[in-house]
Amino acid sequence: MTPPVLLYGHPPPALFREPEGALQTSPLAPEGLDLCETTEGTFASALILAPPGRLEREWVLARTLQLLPAGAPLIALAPNDRGGPRIAPALRAFGCEVTDEPRRRHRICRALRPVHPVGLEAALEAGGLRLDPRLGLWTQPGVFSWDRLDPGTALLLGVAPAFRGRGADFGCGIGVLALHALESPAVASIALWDLDRRAIACARRNIADTRASFQHGDVRRMVQAGGDLDFVLMNPPFHDGGREDRALGAAFISAAARRLRPGGVCWLTANRHLPYEAPLAEAFSRVHLRAERDGFKVYEAIR
Numbered sequence: 001m002t003p004p005v006l007l008y009g010h011p012p013p014a015l016f017r018e019p020e021g022a023l024q025t026s027p028l029a030p031e032g033l034d035l036c037e038t039t040e041g042t043f044a045s046a047l048i049l050a051p052p053g054r055l056e057r058e059w060v061l062a063r064t065l066q067l068l069p070a071g072a073p074l075i076a077l078a079p080n081d082r083g084g085p086r087i088a089p090a091l092r093a094f095g096c097e098v099t100d101e102p103r104r105r106h107r108i109c110r111a112l113r114p115v116h117p118v119g120l121e122a123a124l125e126a127g128g129l130r131l132d133p134r135l136g137l138w139t140q141p142g143v144f145s146w147d148r149l150d151p152g153t154a155l156l157l158g159v160a161p162a163f164r165g166r167g168a169d170f171g172c173g174i175g176v177l178a179l180h181a182l183e184s185p186a187v188a189s190i191a192l193w194d195l196d197r198r199a200i201a202c203a204r205r206n207i208a209d210t211r212a213s214f215q216h217g218d219v220r221r222m223v224q225a226g227g228d229l230d231f232v233l234m235n236p237p238f239h240d241g242g243r244e245d246r247a248l249g250a251a252f253i254s255a256a257a258r259r260l261r262p263g264g265v266c267w268l269t270a271n272r273h274l275p276y277e278a279p280l281a282e283a284f285s286r287v288h289l290r291a292e293r294d295g296f297k298v299y300e301a302i303r
Helices: 013-017 054-067 084-093 120-126 151-159 176-181 197-206 247-259 277-283
Strands: 005-008 045-049 073-079 098-102 106-112 130-132 137-139 165-170 187-194 212-216 229-234 260-271 286-293 296-302
Touching: 005 054, 045 054, 054 073, 054 084, 054 120, 073 084, 084 098, 084 106, 137 197, 151 176, 151 260, 151 286, 151 296, 165 176, 165 247, 176 187, 176 229, 187 197, 197 212, 229 247, 247 260, 247 277, 247 296, 277 286, 277 296
Parallel strands: 005 045, 045 073, 165 187, 165 229, 187 212, 229 260
Antiparallel strands: 073 106, 098 106, 130 137, 260 296, 286 296
8 A cells, every 4th residue: 555645734735736746646644644643654755834933844844854764755835925935944954955946925845855864853852842931831833822921812811700610712722721711610621622733732731630621623623512611712713824814713703602501601812903793793692892902802702
């Protein structure tokens, strides 16, 4: 059986149709691949949409090279304004011979995995899981607000009450909001949801409370067991593939409304410019603006 192609970051499928790509002959790896847990030698080639941040980008490229056999083809690309020109230097620093193809808005780099790549361990350490002394929490480059407390989250923490009953944290990141909720002994349970496996791994390390459970998955596709929650916390994402997508927040709001019991409450923080007032008013019976400062806002919405 032909080994699958390692895909990372949802690269454009048009690359599979390029005659010189030689990737279209292999099956794709399963969706939701965890680079940390994947066994070396599993793949015959790789197609990577490289992340914009340097530490995360170099970690992904280094881990990909670690997983490929010698001589395996690697294609990595990124928009010009999101780190594209930095891919080729990173791959060359790992010992790869690179073909760097400028496109209108992207850079596409092609390389073969060298027999003896260099510098992988340093890149993996720099971009890996670590305990941040300032946050006092486990985190990893590339996870949302990985090296600082997000101002919107801080604003919500300043006005949120003590919670009680059963709750959820949608898009939990490294677990900051859930940690606040669990300070209340009246909280029976809280489920932390995030699409980023690294975020869930960090949250597991940061929260030892047995009342917490962890779900790697897309909030928009969660199984709807309606009316079983007393509260939902969220700082919803509004970017998808580097582009602003306001529908993401609206989908999170809809999911919260479906999961909350009558009288249940959703606490949401967001950038001030995001137009969540309409979906909140449509999904909830009462909506209150509880704080607005420094470009962020916090809403309490009651089912």
